[in-house]
Amino acid sequence: MSDMGSASGGDVVLVLVEQHDGTPRGSALELLTAARALGTVHAVWLGAVSDAAAARLGEFGAVVVHAVPVPTPEASLPPAVAAVLAGLIDETGASTVLVASTFENKELAARLALATGAGLVVDVSAVQRGPDGRVVTTQQAFAASWTLRGEVTVARAVVALKPNAVHADPVATPVLPLVITRDAAALSDGAAADARVRVVERTARPESSRPDLGEAQVVVVGGRGVEGDFSPVEDLADALGGAVGATRVATDEGWISHETQVGQTGVTISPRLYIGAGVSGAVHHRGGMQASEVIVAVNNDVDAPIFEFADFGVVGDLFTVLPQAAAEIRRLKAQG
Amino acid sequence: MRIVVCVKHVPDLQAERSFTAGGRVDRSQGDGTLSELDEHAVEAALVLTETLGGEVTVVTVGPADAEDAVRRGLQMGAQHAVHVIDDAIAGSDVFGTALVLAAAIRRLGAEGGVDLVITGMAALDGLMSVLPSLLAAHLDLPQATLAAELTVADGVVRVRRDLDHVTEVLEAPLPAVVSVTDQANEPRYPNFKGIMAARKTPVTAWSLADLGIDPAAVGDAGARTRVLEATPRPVREDRVLITDDGEAGLRLVAYLAENRLLG
Numbered sequence A: 001m002s003d004m005g006s007a008s009g010g011d012v013v014l015v016l017v018e019q020h021d022g023t024p025r026g027s028a029l030e031l032l033t034a035a036r037a038l039g040t041v042h043a044v045w046l047g048a049v050s051d052a053a054a055a056r057l058g059e060f061g062a063v064v065v066h067a068v069p070v071p072t073p074e075a076s077l078p079p080a081v082a083a084v085l086a087g088l089i090d091e092t093g094a095s096t097v098l099v100a101s102t103f104e105n106k107e108l109a110a111r112l113a114l115a116t117g118a119g120l121v122v123d124v125s126a127v128q129r130g131p132d133g134r135v136v137t138t139q140q141a142f143a144a145s146w147t148l149r150g151e152v153t154v155a156r157a158v159v160a161l162k163p164n165a166v167h168a169d170p171v172a173t174p175v176l177p178l179v180i181t182r183d184a185a186a187l188s189d190g191a192a193a194d195a196r197v198r199v200v201e202r203t204a205r206p207e208s209s210r211p212d213l214g215e216a217q218v219v220v221v222g223g224r225g226v227e228g229d230f231s232p233v234e235d236l237a238d239a240l241g242g243a244v245g246a247t248r249v250a251t252d253e254g255w256i257s258h259e260t261q262v263g264q265t266g267v268t269i270s271p272r273l274y275i276g277a278g279v280s281g282a283v284h285h286r287g288g289m290q291a292s293e294v295i296v297a298v299n300n301d302v303d304a305p306i307f308e309f310a311d312f313g314v315v316g317d318l319f320t321v322l323p324q325a326a327a328e329i330r331r332l333k334a335q336g
Numbered sequence B: 001m002r003i004v005v006c007v008k009h010v011p012d013l014q015a016e017r018s019f020t021a022g023g024r025v026d027r028s029q030g031d032g033t034l035s036e037l038d039e040h041a042v043e044a045a046l047v048l049t050e051t052l053g054g055e056v057t058v059v060t061v062g063p064a065d066a067e068d069a070v071r072r073g074l075q076m077g078a079q080h081a082v083h084v085i086d087d088a089i090a091g092s093d094v095f096g097t098a099l100v101l102a103a104a105i106r107r108l109g110a111e112g113g114v115d116l117v118i119t120g121m122a123a124l125d126g127l128m129s130v131l132p133s134l135l136a137a138h139l140d141l142p143q144a145t146l147a148a149e150l151t152v153a154d155g156v157v158r159v160r161r162d163l164d165h166v167t168e169v170l171e172a173p174l175p176a177v178v179s180v181t182d183q184a185n186e187p188r189y190p191n192f193k194g195i196m197a198a199r200k201t202p203v204t205a206w207s208l209a210d211l212g213i214d215p216a217a218v219g220d221a222g223a224r225t226r227v228l229e230a231t232p233r234p235v236r237e238d239r240v241l242i243t244d245d246g247e248a249g250l251r252l253v254a255y256l257a258e259n260r261l262l263g
Helices: A026-036 A051-059 A078-092 A103-116 A231-240 A248-252 A283-289 A318-335 B036-052 B064-076 B094-112 B131-139 B192-200 B248-258
Strands: A012-016 A040-046 A062-068 A096-100 A119-129 A135-141 A146-152 A157-161 A178-181 A198-204 A218-222 A243-246 A273-277 A294-299 A312-315 B002-006 B009-011 B032-034 B055-061 B080-084 B116-120 B143-147 B149-153 B156-162 B166-173 B176-180 B203-206 B225-232 B240-243
Touching: A012 A026, A012 A078, A026 A040, A026 A051, A026 A096, A026 A157, A040 A051, A040 A078, A051 A062, A078 A103, A078 B131, A096 A103, A103 A119, A103 A157, A103 B094, A103 B131, A103 B143, A119 A146, A119 B225, A135 A157, A218 A231, A231 A243, A231 A273, A231 A318, A243 A248, A294 A318, A294 B248, A312 B248, A318 B248, B002 B036, B002 B094, B009 B064, B032 B036, B032 B064, B036 B055, B036 B064, B036 B116, B036 B149, B036 B176, B055 B064, B055 B094, B064 B080, B064 B192, B064 B203, B080 B094, B094 B131, B116 B131, B131 B143, B131 B176, B143 B156, B143 B166, B156 B176, B240 B248
Parallel strands: A012 A040, A012 A096, A040 A062, A062 A178, A096 A157, A119 A157, A218 A243, A218 A273, A273 A294, A294 A312, A312 B240, B002 B055, B002 B116, B055 B080, B080 B203, B116 B176, B143 B176
Antiparallel strands: A119 A135, A135 A146, A146 B225, A198 B166, B009 B032, B149 B156, B156 B166
16 A cells, blocks of 8 residues: 555545535535645545445545544544544555544644644645645634745644635546545554543534535624524525524524534634624634635624625615515526 | 643734734734633633532643733632743744643642643634643543533543534543533633732742753744744725615625626
8 A cells, every 4th residue: 555655646645534424525525626736635534435425536536535434433533533544644655634624623633743743734725735845834813814824844744624715626537536445443553442432422413404604605694683583694595505604692692503603612614705794793703704705794883893804895784685685686596 | 629721821812913023923912811712611620629629720831921821710710820931932833832731731640630631622812722632642631622511420521512513422531631612601700809819829830841841842943834924914905885775785786796706
């Protein structure tokens, strides 16, 4: 295995792919796309991989899929996955590991970097190789008010890439990747999952019919101004095919579930289009959304801070502006 | 039980935050504060010791004014405070910080035992959320991070946490490393008694030498990444602000169409 990377021309890049019901998530395809610019792409799939899923990974540039069984819930906890990836680095000689920037993945990325002496960069919006082959990354900091470009100064890099930062592009001539089923225990040097930690309960939350909040291209967010009624927000999101988000106030009031909270302590989003309705734009919220490409705000308070950084602001009543916009979008879409 | 809470001094969120020319967080403004999310960690520790008995030690790593962060922990009700301070620490990345904190926790463990290490869910400057994991790795302790609910009974810590797509309940035997989210509790405000008591409590200062850490392992020398360039975001040009005249919804859609945002 260790010469497979060089045989296919270049460094091996391991990509931990997120999945849902046996299908790669959108973020996985973005990661594969970004990885192609860094080297030969090997996907890492937790569990058994179907032919269809493997083919899909191949369409986005994976030439090898390492399928790692996860026999117990404990086997997918971050320390266990980090040990598996460390084993795969040994096997493949990979120089770079890419993961999607979620809380769990950042944890495993940190442990992996610690164990392998790699440099770690998380919440990355762009990754490439510099002229000398070093991994160069771009990040947003301080509620996206700053952009940082940095480089990993050691030979190995672990990078956590934010969803939506890279446009997923299939390769021109996909190959069917070679699927290798791995033994997690052997990979992690016999150090199986941390036997001390027990998963007492794990419940998948039902996923809404709308796009995933963290990955959506369009997000409509309701804040204090919706006063408990999210229906105009949901309706506009549906007209745009987008996801619904909320501010901390709206989730604390119990108007909508906590998982929809966008902000520094909730979901961080960077969609192409963000629409905030009745959102004031407090700093905690900004930290989770200011990297959005285009920011639209509808608020009846002309002094709301969100107007200071919105690209398009409407001072008005969201209960009339949103339905009018949703109806107009549907009219335009019906016209084709 | 003996609980160690790791806290961080960060630039005030409401203030203008920036980077130095060298790409470090500018900490020269003097308007730093205890990272708000760390108050949830202190609160969780206080609640546990109030019900189960024991003591709370707050620990921080950083330059002189980082002492404010542990002072705040003392004011809230922690009994002891440790400040690891050493010029060689400046410029440390999260790995350097974790190495130093782990050594401090090990020393506290040797001096009287540590049953639980608690951190906040993220530092409000870097927002990396990886420190607790690194501490667990260094200390070889089980980790149960991002607790929205945290309980301890019979030597076992139990954590409920909401991840992107699943809700989990984890259990680990003590000693362990946990982090708590801002959902876990409402941090208390220091009362008069707490503020007075904090004034009398000495903050223990440790250097790298006190912890047996090679200065070359931390600071700029130990970092495996380097900032090439830090640039403030340009002010967005062409911003539009309209007042609804009855047709704002239509104008909004026209704007989206012009910018090819209708899919």
